[in-house]
Amino acid sequence: MADLFRIGDTVRASRVDPPHHTRLPRYARGAAGTVTDLLGRYPLPDRSARRLAAEPEPVYAVAFAARELFGEGDHTVTISLWESYLQPAAAEPRGTDTAAATSLPARLRRDAPRGRP
Amino acid sequence: MNDVGGMQGFPPVPQEPDEPPFHADWEAHVFAINGALIGRGVYNLDEFRDAVERIPAQEYLASSYYERWLRGITMLLAERGIVTEEDLAGG
Amino acid sequence: MSADHAGPAAGPAATVRRLEALLEQRGLIDAGQLDRALGTFLARASPANGARLAARAWMDEGFRQRLLADANAALPELGLSMGGGLQEQRLKVVQNTTDSHNVIVCTLCSCYPLALLGPSPTWYKSEAYRSRVVRDPRTVLREFGFELEPRVAINVWDSSAEARYMVLPRRPAGTEDLGEPELAALVTRNGLIGVAPL
Numbered sequence: 389m390a391d392l393f394r395i396g397d398t399v400r401a402s403r404v405d406p407p408h409h410t411r412l413p414r415y416a417r418g419a420a421g422t423v424t425d426l427l428g429r430y431p432l433p434d435r436s437a438r439r440l441a442a443e444p445e446p447v448y449a450v451a452f453a454a455r456e457l458f459g460e461g462d463h464t465v466t467i468s469l470w471e472s473y474l475q476p477a478a479a480e481p482r483g484t485d486t487a488a489a490t491s492l493p494a495r496l497r498r499d500a501p502r503g504r505p
Numbered sequence: 506m507n508d509v510g511g512m513q514g515f516p517p518v519p520q521e522p523d524e525p526p527f528h529a530d531w532e533a534h535v536f537a538i539n540g541a542l543i544g545r546g547v548y549n550l551d552e553f554r555d556a557v558e559r560i561p562a563q564e565y566l567a568s569s570y571y572e573r574w575l576r577g578i579t580m581l582l583a584e585r586g587i588v589t590e591e592d593l594a595g596g
Numbered sequence: 597m598s599a600d601h602a603g604p605a606a607g608p609a610a611t612v613r614r615l616e617a618l619l620e621q622r623g624l625i626d627a628g629q630l631d632r633a634l635g636t637f638l639a640r641a642s643p644a645n646g647a648r649l650a651a652r653a654w655m656d657e658g659f660r661q662r663l664l665a666d667a668n669a670a671l672p673e674l675g676l677s678m679g680g681g682l683q684e685q686r687l688k689v690v691q692n693t694t695d696s697h698n699v700i701v702c703t704l705c706s707c708y709p710l711a712l713l714g715p716s717p718t719w720y721k722s723e724a725y726r727s728r729v730v731r732d733p734r735t736v737l738r739e740f741g742f743e744l745e746p747r748v749a750i751n752v753w754d755s756s757a758e759a760r761y762m763v764l765p766r767r768p769a770g771t772e773d774l775g776e777p778e779l780a781a782l783v784t785r786n787g788l789i790g791v792a793p794l
Contacts (some may be wrong), residue, residue, distance in 0.1 A: 503695025510703030
């Protein structure tokens with residue numbers, strides 16, 4: 389089954405506060421970020437913690453602007469998130485700068501200059 | 506109580522120069538026992554994390570890192586009837 | 597209180613001794629095997645591994661690129677691996693540049709590249725670090741004596757799934773004449789986590 393998201397997609401983390409074990413940190417709930425990497429496929433820990441059958445599903449590195457998460461800060465926080473925790477962020481009309489819509493710093497956009505090591 | 510990212514009110518980060526990998530033998534044993542039990546399939550890593558997260562809040566906050574691990578392990582073993590509270594207490 | 601009893605008032609050491617005895621009786625662990633596994637782990641896993649990776653990456657541009665593109669595939673070039681634990685974990689090496697600095701955390705528990713760096717320091721597991729570094733990394737770095745220039749951007753990596761992260765620090769100036777072992781000796785665990793420049 390194909391991955392729902394690709395690198396560069398804007399995604400939104402679920403708002404749900406589950407009564408069970410989960411690996412979606414509270415501080416990211418409802419926040420929009422950008423997929424920056426594909427991290428493999430693993431069973432959803434929410435289910436595996438309760439010994440429920442869980443097929444491996446994609447895990448994504450999703451970069452969030454600090455401002456999106458905390459209302460302040462100029463850094464980014466990249467969190468590893470299972471596909472089940474994510475939905476597509478609202479589709480942007482053509483020509484809209486998606487990165488600006490999620491307050492993602494320019495340097496995190498694809499092809500952004502990276503600085504010298 | 507484990508989901509603390511972004512939470513406010515915690516103090517400066519406590520630093521201990523040149524700390525040993527484990528502060529007591531029993532901590533190292535807890536680490537090793539957990540790996541052995543997960544390796545044998547007695548429980549999986551997600552169940553272990555879930556057990557630690559199910560430690561009652563006050564006990565959780567009053568416990569050190571490896572005390573929480575120990576509690577998580579004994580909780581899982583008791584739930585599976587492998588080692589009960591009585592077993593642990595008995596002689 | 598007798599060391600053989602592990603009632604509610606028993607300290608963790610007594611409880612662990614009792615637990616080990618019971619688990620051995622039930623054939624679930626072997627104390628000797630446990631000791632050997634622990635010894636092997638502590639002998640093999642230490643920040644010296646991460647330091648060697650950094651030094652090699654600094655000296656060998658091809659290796660640096662391979663390390664950044666697929667760290668798991670590059671590790672065996674130095675005889676290292678992310679295996680030896682419960683399952684081989686996916687490693688992602690993130691490099692510091694003139695414009696950006698990286699720092700690693702696990703806000704939900706304490707996930708850490710154990711196979712590579714050995715046991716994590718107590719501060720890494722603390723609520724103080726885990727809560728504050730995602731919200732205000734600059735201040736946390738300052739508490740470690742590391743004043744990052746304001747124009748350098750910070751990326752915080754929260755190891756919430758199976759992937760583990762390690763920072764590739766920037767090679768310090770004036771080290772052109774150093775060999776790999778001398779370079780590796782400059783790299784600290786704190787630098788590999790990202791709370792120090794090196």
